[in-house]
Amino acid sequence: MHTLKFAVVVAFCLVTETGCATLPDTDALIERHTGQAARFENARGSLSTGKSAAILAELKRKSGDIDILEKQIVLEQAITGSPLILGNKVTLLRDGAETYAAMFAAIRKARDHINLESYIIEDDDIGRQFADVLLEQQGRGVQVNVIYDSFGALNTPKAFFERLTDGGINVLEFNPLNPLTVKKAWLIDNRDHRKLLVVDGKIAFVGGINISSVYSSGSIPRRSARPLRPEAGKAVPWRDIHLQIEGPVVGELQKLFMETWEKQRGQPLAAKDYFPTLEAQGKDIVRAIGSTPDDPYSLIYLTLISAIGNAEKYVHITQAYFVPDPQLLQALTDAAGRGVEVKMILPGHSDSEIVFHAGRSHYSTLLKAGVKIYERRGQLLHSKTVFIDGVWSCVGSTNLDWRSFLDNDEINAVILGREFAQQMQAMFTKNLEASEAIDLERWERRSPMLRIKEWGSRLLERLL
Structure with a gap:
């Protein structure tokens, strides 16, 4: 987050008293939502109780009868209300260059519509490439609809979006910072932190990657907590991942885009085939979760x-912005306390110094509880992933901080199955090899200046 942006956030939070929002009592809610049966859907709708039970049994057989599957499936369907859908093909895109190449390929093949929603769309090389290809498709009769966040795109000139509008693209600014342009209640602290692209209602992209050259070229015009030049004259690239998803669950992701458009009172969308009939494309089981x-x-x-809380063997987390609330902190330490291997890869430097030090202020508590912490070197870590027990994976836009949980619109995909989890494990191992373990004894000897920075940053946790 830019220093200017953080100053704006603090100012608005103080004016609007957004700190009144609180996180839920997780124990009470989890207890309330237990005792159901796992249910699945495919391209033709809900499966019978018998078929759902058979699918679950096969999943458990392949995964060594790990209890998290049944417990978590039941809880998620009660908590989120979104279905767990069979027949999808999920492709793990391991960096920005790979993600943008896949996105451009899908956009160029579009025949009906393109829906793009992104927290940040920058007026840089990548942003202009997206603008060019979107305008080209709009000119061919493919309807393009774009949602961008007013705060996330604070540094993007209005002329950039005016060019899109002039070319016929339907552009919507999420919760404008300027109250005079708001079409609904002025919810200044509610930001659209999602990164979602849906093409022809058949292929979707979701994850942590914004529309910005920092993910592809390593150009990094942001102030960081540590020097970002391991080699003279070379900026450190951002490290993030994305998913390409094909199959029936794309309809759920499309619904989330349409709901945001309607909630923000965007201009009526052109009549297009936004919800085509979707056939099975693979074997991945996916749940789309919008928050x-x-x-x-x-x-x-x-x-x-x-x-x-349901993990039995291990919890592996890669997280860009880690500012945990007490319940999340308790969940992590409790897991480690019952023998679960909890490993976290966090940034070794960040574009937000205050978030960086606020997260570090919790290291001692976590390390003493047995949580293993590693800091990524060589790249600026921006990934937001969790995978558990080799069968449950989560990729999306959500940071482990108060802002993502209370103030932002977020979007994540949960993928069940060992095959996809193996890809997640390989990526986690690669990141681990490029990370430095935080040793508790050495950490306790850190300088007084670092402790002061941590203390000061922690005072502002709720705003981060």
Whole structure:
């Protein structure tokens, strides 16, 4: 987050008193949502109880009868209300260059519509490449609809979006910072942190990657907590991942885009085939989870807390912005206390110094409880992933901080199965090899200046 952006956030938070929002009592909610039966859907709708039970039994057989499957499936469907859908093909995109190449390929093949939603769309090389290809497709009769966040795109000139509008693209600014342009209640602290692209209602992209050259070229015009030049004259690239998803669950992701458009009172969308008939494309089982401050509680927050609580063997987390609340901190330390291997890869430097030090202020508590912490070197870590017990994976836009859980619109995909989890494990291992373990004894000897920075940053945790 830019220093200017953080100053704006603090100012608005103080004016609007957004700190009044609170996180839910996770224990009570989890207890309330137990005791159901696992259910699945495919391209033709809900499966019978018998078929759902057979699918679950086969999943458990392949995964060594790990209890998290049944417990977590039941909890998630009760918590989120979104179905667990069979027949999808999920492709793990391991960096920005791979992600943008796949996105451009899908956009160029579009024949009906393109829906793009991104927290940040920058006026840089990558942003202009997206603008060019989107305008080209709009000119060919493919309807393009774009949602961008007003705060996330604070540094993007209005002329960039005016060019899109002038070319016929339907552009929507999420919760404008300027109250004079707001079409609904002025919810200044509610930000659209999602990264979602849906093409022809058949292929979707979701994850942590914004539209910005920092993910592809390593150009990094942001102030960091540590020097970002391991080699003279070379900026450190951002490390993040994304998913390409094909199959029936794309319809659920499309619904989330349409709901945001309607909630923000965007211009009526052109009549297109937004919900085509979707056939099975693979064997991946996926649940799409959208979270907004309008929900009674953060759906992804409770999903993550419950998944960590149901872990039996290991919890592996890669996280860009780690500012845990007491319940998340307790879930992690409790897991380690019952013998679960909890490993976290966190940034070794960040574009937000205050978030970086606020997260570090919790290291001692975690390390003493047996949680293993590693800091990524060589790249600026921006990934937001969790995978558990080799069968449950989560990739999306949600940070492990108060802002993501209370103030932001977020979007994540949960994938069940050992095959996809093996890809996650390979990526986690690669990141681990490029990370430095934090040793408790050495950490306790850190300098007084670092402790002061941690203390000061922690005072502002709720705003981060």
